[in-house]
Amino acid sequence: MQANFTRFCKLDEVPPGGKKALKINETWVLVCNVKSNVTDRLFAVSGICSHQFKPLFNGRVRNCRITCPVHGARFDLETGAALDLPATKPIAVYEVRVVDDWIEVKI
Amino acid sequence: MGNQSLEIAQALPPGAARCPQEPSTQDIIARDRVAAPAWVRCESYEFLGDEDISIDRYIDPAFAKREFDTLWNRTWQFACREEHIPEVGDYYVYDIGRHSFIVTRVAKDDVRAYYNACLHRGTKLRPSGTDGCASEFQCSFHGWSWHLDGSLKESVCAWDFPHVDAGKFSLPQAKVERLAGFVFINMDHGAPALAEYFGPEFMAHINEWGLENRYIYCHVVKKIPANWKLNMEAFMEAYHVIHTHPQVAVSNADANSQYDIYGEHVNRFISSLGVLSPHLRGQYTEQDILDQFTIGDSSMLGGADRTLAPGETARQRMADIMRVMFEQGTNTDLSGVSDAELLDCFSYTLFPNTFLFPGISLPMVYRFRPDRDDHRKSIYEVFFLRPLPVDGIRPEPVETVYLDDDQSFTEAEGMDPGFGAILDQDTDNLLLQQEGLEASAKPGITLGNYQEIRVRHFERAIDKYLQGGA
Structure with a gap:
């Protein structure tokens, strides 16, 4: 199925340092507005950890990485790569853009 | 520093000799425009003997096991x-x-x-x-x-x-x-409380530094092919500077650095910068000293006027430059900081495995740990801590940079390349030292009474723990 940009939420619903999870077409998507020493941008990734499929929603984001709050696996928000055990598989990453103050995710 | 100096030293009590015909660290600091605080302006040396230190501690896996059994599980x-x-x-x-x-x-x-x-x-x-x-x-x-x-x-x-x-x-x-x-x-x-473990002198020092008001802006980790104690001891003296870091010696009072010990678990050196090495006496001008000054983050000094006026010293100019440039570059307030704190290398060892550098130009923390499976390898971590911005907003600690075994510290993101080159020079010696000790026909290493007192003090604490004391 071809991926298309879909409206996620209004930009002000994910302020700098914040994150928000929503289901799009049965897929949990997590948008993180990262404001750090390294970067200042939006990321969209799977909202589900690749390890035991637990929600990543409450994971801590630091330096473009999210840590699963359940077992501690970390993922690169840019590439989705699993950085630590217990995860060995990546999470999906999605293109994200802002159009007319709306965050849109390509899924 | 020839035979005459040796004869004078031999006439003194053991450990009393100092670099001849040179100002002491305290003399250098006393000339600064912005005076140093009390924790800088004090000395605490003690002669601890001049016997060789046995080399089994570096090369015997059984010694490493005893460290895990008796030292690492009992120390802060x-x-x-x-x-x-x-x-x-x-x-x-x-x-x-x-x-x-x-x-x-x-x-x-x-x-x-x-x-x-x-x-x-x-x-x-x-x-x-x-x-x-x-x-x-x-x-x-x-x-x-x-x-x-x-x-x-x-x-x-x-x-x-x-x-x-x-x-x-x-x-x-x-x-x-x-x-x-x-x-x-x-x-x-x-175990004793932390304050008792470190002792009152060090506690008085650290309570002056405000290190709680700093943040980590660089953190680099590298595995080093040497025993953790060799790794640490590579950073305990300025004696090696003239030979290992010739580019630094021009602006480092290496042979007249100051060494202190505090109780059983803390020691330090103060190595003044912006001053010519005694080894190079008469070979460089004050302008040369200023030109070759190395600090932990040279990006702070971009564009500064580095041309000395007649009679001006490199050390004072450097202090003046750094005060202004660091304040601007890091959005911090250094008005209460002395010239020595701005410039000099203050290196404290907290037994067993941490170094604190409370200065501004060299604001590091080192941590050393043995490899869990190989006594010939150790993990070396370098943190750089900057004062918090004046706006009070604490930046998040940076992501740790892990270097491969054959990577240079100059490649570490966030680390000043000039400083990285110094760490390369330090750590490049270590495999040769590890292998040399394993090849040696001599059962012990021989230490200088003053410049290598931190090594002896450190190894004395090692021995105490392994013998069930401390």
């Missing part, structure tokens, strides 16, 4: 900074040998260190080398979980474990104390 170790775990539920995993700890903030002023192992069948509750935030610690194997306060939350299928008393199934803890933004842990519940 820097596990993380408080800034790593600012919020309740934040955690940082600290490993030493086979041991692993989840250092976590349970409440605003309550930090604990849990042994990082499930009490059911032992799986690590959090992977080593990670940090994050949790509302509970759940094992990834069968799902047993513990509250942040360490009490058992759930044993899955509790009906099958009637023999488990939940009240006795809390996560075991190490002792934790916090000091100047550092979280220290100790596996020995009978």
Whole structure:
């Protein structure tokens, strides 16, 4: 199925340092507005950890990485790569853009 | 420094000789425009003997095992900074040998260190080398979980474990104390309090520094092919500067650096910068000294006027430049900081494995740990700490940079390349030293009475722990 940009939420619903999870077409998507020493941008990734499929929603984001709050696996928000055990598989990453103050995710 | 100097030294009590015909560190600092505080303007040297130090401690795997059995489980170790775990539920995993700890903030002023192992069948509750935030610690194997306060939350299928008393199934803890933004842990519940362990002199020093008001802007980790003690001792003296770091010696009072010891667990040197090495007397001008000045973050000095006026000293100009440029570059207030604190290398060893550098130009923390499986390898970590911005907003600690074994420190993101080159020079000696000690026909290393007192003091503490003392 071809991926298309879909409206996620209004930009002000994910302020700098914040994150928000929503289901799009049965897929949990997590948008993180990262404001750090390294970067200042939006990321969209799977909202589900690749390890035991637990929600990543409450994971801590630091330096473009999210840590699963359940077992501690970390993922690169840019590439989705699993950085630590217990995860060995990546999470999906999605293109994200802002159009007319709306965050849109390509899924 | 020829035969005449040797004869004079031999006539003095052991350890009393100092670099001849040169100002002392205290003399250099006393000339500064902005005077140094009391913790700088003091000396605490003691002669501790001149016997050789046995080399088995560096090359014998049985010695390393004894260290794990008698030293690492009884000493206070820097596990993380408080800034790593600012919020309740934040955690940082600290490993030493086979041991692993989840250092976590349970409440605003309550930090604990849990042994990082499930009490059911032992799986690590959090992977080593990670940090994050949790509302509970759940094992990834069968799902047993513990509250942040360490009490058992759930044993899955509790009906099958009637023999488990939940009240006795809390996560075991190490002792934790916090000091100047550092979280220290100790596996020995009978260990003295941290302040007693470090002693009153050092506590008076660190309480002046305000290191809690700094943040980590660079953190680099590299595995070094040498025993952890050799790795540490490479940084305990300025005696090696003239030979290992010739580019630094032009602006470093190396042979007339000051060495101090404080109790059993702390020692230091003060190595003045912006001053010509005694080894190079008469060979360089004050302008040369200024031109070759190396600091931990030279990007701060871009565009500064580096041309000296007649009669002006490199040291004073450098202090003046740094005061202005560092304040601008890092948005910090250095008005209360002395010239010596701005310029000089203050290196404190906190036994067993941490160095603190409370100065501004060289604002590092080093941590050394033995490889858990190989006594010939060690883990070297370099943190750079900057004063907090005046706006009070604390930047998050940076992501750790892990270098490959053959990578240069000059490649580490966030580290000044000139400083990285110095660390390369230091660590490049270490494989040769490790292998040389293994090849040596001489059973001990020989130390200078003054310039290498920190090595002797450090090894004396090692011996005390291994002999069951301290």
